Amino acid sequence: MIDTNPTALRDTLREAGLRPTKQRLALARLLLGGGHRHVTADDLLAEARAQGVSVAQTTVYNVLHQFHRAGLLKEVLVESGRTWYDTKTGSHMHLYDEETGAVSDLDQDPRALQILDKLELPDDVDVMSVDVVVRVRAKKNQI
Amino acid sequence: MIDTNPTALRDTLREAGLRPTKQRLALARLLLGGGHRHVTADDLLAEARAQGVSVAQTTVYNVLHQFHRAGLLKEVLVESGRTWYDTKTGSHMHLYDEETGAVSDLDQDPRALQILDKLELPDDVDVMSVDVVVRVRAKKNQI
DNA sequence: GTACGTGCAAACGTTTTGCAGCGGG
DNA sequence: CCCGCTGCAAAACGTTTGCACGTAC
Numbered sequence: 001m002i003d004t005n006p007t008a009l010r011d012t013l014r015e016a017g018l019r020p021t022k023q024r025l026a027l028a029r030l031l032l033g034g035g036h037r038h039v040t041a042d043d044l045l046a047e048a049r050a051q052g053v054s055v056a057q058t059t060v061y062n063v064l065h066q067f068h069r070a071g072l073l074k075e076v077l078v079e080s081g082r083t084w085y086d087t088k089t090g091s092h093m094h095l096y097d098e099e100t101g102a103v104s105d106l107d108q109d110p111r112a113l114q115i116l117d118k119l120e121l122p123d124d125v126d127v128m129s130v131d132v133v134v135r136v137r138a139k140k141n142q143i
Numbered sequence: 144m145i146d147t148n149p150t151a152l153r154d155t156l157r158e159a160g161l162r163p164t165k166q167r168l169a170l171a172r173l174l175l176g177g178g179h180r181h182v183t184a185d186d187l188l189a190e191a192r193a194q195g196v197s198v199a200q201t202t203v204y205n206v207l208h209q210f211h212r213a214g215l216l217k218e219v220l221v222e223s224g225r226t227w228y229d230t231k232t233g234s235h236m237h238l239y240d241e242e243t244g245a246v247s248d249l250d251q252d253p254r255a256l257q258i259l260d261k262l263e264l265p266d267d268v269d270v271m272s273v274d275v276v277v278r279v280r281a282k283k284n285q286i
Numbered sequence: 287g288t289a290c291g292t293g294c295a296a297a298c299g300t301t302t303t304g305c306a307g308c309g310g311g
Numbered sequence: 312c313c314c315g316c317t318g319c320a321a322a323a324c325g326t327t328t329g330c331a332c333g334t335a336c
């Protein structure tokens with residue numbers, strides 16, 4: 001877990017090779033300041049502006065990419081057309097509700113994750129990530 | 144495996160509740176007629192036209208959605224912005240090359256798939272699919 | 287001072303929509 | 312004949328790009 005007081009956020013950014021600008025600090029606070037979160041670029045932009053942070057859409061996209069490259073965020077691809085970002089960066093699975101579009105973490109028996117970390121893969125490639133998405137729909141209430 | 148002679152394709156479409164129109168038959172032949180394939184809407188449109196099939200882009204999108212809904216195709220979401228379709232509908236994993244954008248099937252120890260089929264999930268939801276994508280990059284040639 | 291960051295507007299590529307006309311049963 | 316299907320054009324969507332201005336150090 002990342003320390004989230006202002007000074008620590010500054011250091012986190014600097015360690016990632018990113019200048020601690022006003023916008024990056026504000027977005028870092030929103031993303032990393034609370035518990036684990038799943039956000040889209042649009043979510044983050046709206047949230048930032050709702051809190052009075054002055055930031056452009058372009059900057060939100062830039063920052064999400066930079067944080068992703070720096071390992072501070074995980075990209076979650078569950079819909080074609082929108083990219084989700086997850087502040088929980090460790091190995092885990094995702095649940096995707098096809099009806100509401102909601103993304104959530106799936107806490108799972110560690111053995112399942114171990115198996116996925118030990119897949120037999122071609123040895124001429126480096127594995128960047130192993131992404132698991134469980135697509136679900138709410139059960140119709142059938143008493 | 145689906146029988147792919149013209150009459151059988153007709154029946155496949157009818158069983159899916161879809162009229163065997165000229166375009167749907169042509170696209171069904173391209174998709175289901177050969178071995179397993181991974182295509183995007185654009186790929187399929189280009190291929191159809193290269194073979195002299197008269198079909199509109201809209202229709203390709205319509206047909207891909209209809210075939211997906213009918214269980215004839217699997218959707219593969221590996222990039223935000225483009226949807227891939229896989230003619231292999233059974234449970235399996237995918238390999239995605241982040242540099243070339245290529246999608247391929249990952250043949251895997253059946254035990255890994257069994258684990259995925261037995262995940263502990265909330266019991267108020269129906270599982271539509273469990274999708275696994277392994278993101279890779281070619282290793283730099285380092286002798 | 288200078289390299290990096292931000293923000294606007296315009297462009298991008300894929301997918302979706304509205305609607306007139308066509309064709310399978 | 313009718314309902315579903317096709318095809319065109321235009322719009323919509325999230326995202327990316329080009330470039331002038333601003334700011335951290």
